Amino acid sequence: MNALNPVKRVSWQIAEAIALHDNMSFDEAQGRVVELLELVGINPARKDEYPHEFSGGMRQRVMIAMALACRPKIVIADEPVTALDVMIQAQILELLTKLQKELDLSMILISHDLSVIAQTCDRVAIMYGGKIAEYGPAEEVFLDPQHPYTQGLLRSFPDIYGPRDLPPWIPGQPPNLLEPPEGCRFHERCPLAFAECLVREPPLYETRPGHLASCHLRAPSN
């Protein structure tokens, strides 16, 4: 939302990366700018406008165009739809998945919204307190979560197609990372914590091929 420079034209901001990396002048880069804007669904006639003349969804599209300017192989999308309305959110996600397929991109999608991840990602890593709590194929993680934190997180999501109740939530606050808790970082809020969780940090156990969970409950029984 606020990542664009308010005093520079949109075309300049997209061209900047191209000019710097591809050894082109700003004027030469304009052709590529038009191409990129078409790619993300903005009328290229508007390329010389300022960011404030664009709506939130369009600004996000411009950001995507900037990210794609130098034909990257990997794109990190940091909460790309968090500040957007549901409809615009759906538009942007559709665009991202489309681009990812067309341009054969790899994408790291960072989000706190599990439903966004469920609808777009192939693989997921759930993080808690600066560590990876669970890691695996999206479908498996969402349908059969192995870590109590993932389980709690998934349960706390209201599902419009589910029952009409307030979902349960995870009590407590995230840990202070200046003094992270001993043992498992989640034990203070974990409903299933037992003695070992307080003293020893669990490694990532492989519960199924490619599906890892950092929880003592998932330790392979000897």
Next chain:
Amino acid sequence: MGLIAGFLGQETKHVRAVDGVSFDVQRGEVFCLVGESGCGKTTTGKALIRLNDPTGGNIFFDVPDDEWNRLGALEARLATLYPYVSALGPRETRQAYADWARVQALADQVESTRHPRGSAGRVLRRERYEKTIAFLNEREQALQDGVDTMIKRLTTKERNRIEVLQTLGLWFKPTRARKLHRLEDELEEGRYQLTRSESLRTRTGQNKRKIRRLERRLAAMREHVGTDDPMVRSRAEALRQELAEKEKRLTEQELGRVREEQKLVRGLLDQLGSQGSPASEDELGSLNASIAGVRSQGGPGLDAWETRAAIDEIRERYDLSTWGAKGAALVGTRPGRRRRLRRQMRGLRRRMQIIYQDPYESLNPKLSIYDIVSEPLVANHITSTVGEAEAVVAKALEDVGLRPASEYMFRYPHELSGGQRQRVGIATALVVDPDFIVADEPVSMLDASVRTEILALLLELKTRRDLTYLFITHDLGLAWILADRIAVMYLGKIVETGDGPEIIRNPRHPYTKALISVVPSPNPSVQREKIILHGERPNPVDIPAGCRFHPRCPMAVGICGWNAEEVRDELKKLLNEDREQFPESARVTDVGMNGPLGLTLTTSDPGQVEEYLWKRLQAVALGRPALGAIRKANVQAGRLELILHEPVEPPLRQITRNVSVACHLVEPESVIQQAVGVGA
């Protein structure tokens, strides 16, 4: 403004961003306003509690059910009368007004016959006297039992002195006791400062010295405290006797006065009863008969006048927004009204509160939590002393789950997490004990795990404090869980409203359908078909004609309000695609616009083009709804004139018992045909 606008060569334009929005929220209900940003949800919410000035319309608050139902019935009646009334000529209208005035006059006469000499005023006086007597009787009893609050208040000083003496001993006068308390407070504050400075590693020494100094002074003062002294005991005894005597004296005085007053009021009541007598049944009967006579001759004009008068009377009693005649005058433009409104609002501010969306921006970073939460108390004159305010603030903070309150009260917003800040926002709204809360996206800025917690808190407070919420959200997932009823807004209008679960399970308006289809589900194996609306919402300065949703609507048809420009573009595209199939002789050389609802096709053979058009339009009608707007074609020499359907805005129509929808697709066919002139 004018000057700047002049410089920039711009004109100021007033935009009706929200127009014709009407809904009712019932006590103890959660009513959700749903829509994309910029659809006017927040504006509506703020206008309700008058944080925005509405330019017109009515806001009713706290209307009893029966009055509300009566208003609804009257309005429905007026609506049925309207066609008759609008058909009346000027002479009949004058007659109807004269009839109405006669009925009014007769009704007044009945009233004054029923209560002769002062009429209604006498009834009121009687009531008041009876109430006064009841109150005086109660007071008398209280005085005799020695539990009268007024006497207690008059002897507070003596009471306090005894208390001070008993706890602090002889040496202490009330002024010294206050000093001691102040020192104790200072010490506590100093200790708090010390813990703070220790954690910040600044000015620790200074604070420690201050604390030592305070402790020394306190110890010196406390040395003098002794309550075991016989002197103290005898002094307390003397004081107690003094107090008892004073209370006795005051009670007797007060009792005398109360009894005198009782006598006086009883006398007044007796006088009232002995004067005049109700009118005879005959008199009333003849008056009522003449009223019925005028009514029977009056017809619908009189009926409409009466209904409207009754509606106005109810509205006048409950309306918060405007006293302008029929919405023509702007809200509060006349100075007297504005003042009256402001006075009225001040009382209502306590009862209507708002929770803001962004807890990171809605709390003043320069104020402590205590200052923030106590501000409404001060502004509304609810508490008068600091101690009282502190107790109320502490209770509000504990209610929203910030426990213990003393831990949070003197922190600043930046020291709290997002969830805790939103709790402070909720406490600020709750501290004045409101009935009605506008919750403007209260959880949209919070993380998922905290979100449910805050929602649970809001729901718990609702049951505990009997609150009513207007919940503004763009997240239908939340509306699904919370809403008793929903109104879906698009571009300043309600497009669908009614029972919450029913609307979400079975949406009828295409916009609602689209919104629900894009709510992401946390289940990756479920891939539902999404209806993604393309484009952005139009600028409210330039609202599309007809149904304002039609340019983005995936289900739009020809009658939804397409204008000549939209149809021309679509037609040009079609003609371009079909270019090959046209014989050279019948080629369309130009498509021009002829006003907002007409197109002119220039061609050498208009007859052939017309034939082609009708055939082609039927084939492509589904994919290109804009072309469906072509209603009629006139063949003329060298050109073909096309006429489009008149744009008609779909009204909000009740579809089932508890759902109303504003869409042409749900309207009965006859209504549509009449509205757009099909077959005319």
